[in-house]
Amino acid sequence: MNHRSIAIDGPSGAGKSTLAKRLAQELGFLYVDTGAIYRTVGLAGLRQGTDLSDVAQVAAILPQLTITMGYGKDGLQRMYLNGEDVTAAIRQNEVSACASKVALIPVVRDFLMEMQRKAAREHSVIMDGRDIGTVVLPDADLKIYLTAAPEARAKRRYQELLEQGQHTDFDQVLREVIERDRRDTERETAPLKQAEDAVLADTTDLDLEGSFQLLLGLIRDRLGVKEGQE
Ligand code: DC
Numbered sequence: 001m002n003h004r005s006i007a008i009d010g011p012s013g014a015g016k017s018t019l020a021k022r023l024a025q026e027l028g029f030l031y032v033d034t035g036a037i038y039r040t041v042g043l044a045g046l047r048q049g050t051d052l053s054d055v056a057q058v059a060a061i062l063p064q065l066t067i068t069m070g071y072g073k074d075g076l077q078r079m080y081l082n083g084e085d086v087t088a089a090i091r092q093n094e095v096s097a098c099a100s101k102v103a104l105i106p107v108v109r110d111f112l113m114e115m116q117r118k119a120a121r122e123h124s125v126i127m128d129g130r131d132i133g134t135v136v137l138p139d140a141d142l143k144i145y146l147t148a149a150p151e152a153r154a155k156r157r158y159q160e161l162l163e164q165g166q167h168t169d170f171d172q173v174l175r176e177v178i179e180r181d182r183r184d185t186e187r188e189t190a191p192l193k194q195a196e197d198a199v200l201a202d203t204t205d206l207d208l209e210g211s212f213q214l215l216l217g218l219i220r221d222r223l224g225v226k227e228g229q230e
Contacts, residue, residue, distance in 0.1 A: 004029070004223060005139075006131035008215075010146035011181050011192060012096070013153030015203055015211055016128040019146070022212055024126045025075065032069075032119045033077050034129035034136070035099065037112050039090035040067050040079045042098030042212045059107045069114040093166055100180050103130070103208050106189045125223060130184055131196035142213060142222045143198035150177050177212045 008016050017033050024031035042052070042067050048059050068080045077085045089095070102108045109131075116136050119125055127168070129136065133143035154174035161168055184192040194200060199218060203211040219225060 003120065004141045005120045005137050006126045006223070007137050007140040007143045007195075007198075008126065009130055009133050009143070009192065009195070009198070011130075011150075011153065011177075011184065013064040013157045013177055014148045014159045015156070015208065016146050016148045017210065018212055019211055020126045020128045021076070021213055023215055023219065026216065027126070027219065028124075030071070030119065030123040030125045031075075031077060031125040032116065032125050032128060034080050034112075034116055034132065035132060036077060036090060037067065037069065038088075038103045038108070039078055039095050040081050040086060041065065041108055041112070043086055043095050044081055044102075045102055046095060047096045055105050055107070055177070058102055058105055062107065062111050065083050067112070067115070069119070074078065075091060077094065090143040091164070093161060096180065097176070100183050100187070102181065104187045104189070110187055111167070118153050130192040131190035133198050135190045138195075142219060143195045144201055144218065145194040145198040146201050146203065146211075146215075148202060148204040150174065150181065 010016055017035070020033070021031050044061060045052050045058060048061055050061055052058060066082050068077045070080060072078050076087055079090060080086065113136065116127065122135055127137060134147070135141055151174065154170065154177045156172050157177060158168070160174045161173065163170065164199050201214055201218070206214065
């Protein structure tokens, strides 16, 4: 069967995962959150006390890691680290910075490549990340570069943390967003950038519903897919 793939790349907080999840449900595609995979490596390093700026130390822990991706009854992605369900643990705020650090390392990116491509070979997918359209799925049927101003993204992230009961201050969240953007866009391997053939979608002035309708319209136009069709 010929599967289809939609790549959504962009900086953190642009709404990629929330939108991709809803779009996948609407279209009957599998949602693949590749950030969750990097977060799982980041969590492993954090737990083992690995110096994440030391490439050799990070490379040394990789052979001990079995990272698997599964899907719950609700259709949502779950992450497993050596058999343990770490879906909730990888969402802790401190894991975000760890994920962004391990994502700088080429051996980590290579280590995680095949599991991402395999998902797209076996299913129609909406996959989100930073390098999906540029590196992981260069032949994706549709590439979307989803972005928003840093302040708008920090506001959303701040709200999300509050809802999770994690108290922090807004300026700190904004600094973290800017720092993460810098690391993600300036790294040498697979930096965050818009693929030449990606469609730019800016959600700074759109709410979730507006952003959803924008992307759904784009997908229907380009792929001609209807509701629940794989
Ligand atoms: O999307 P996220 O915040 O869960 O991603 C966590 C980190 O992983 C982020 O700093 C960038 C990195 N990442 C990446 O380098 N490549 C991807 N395809 C996905 C995420």
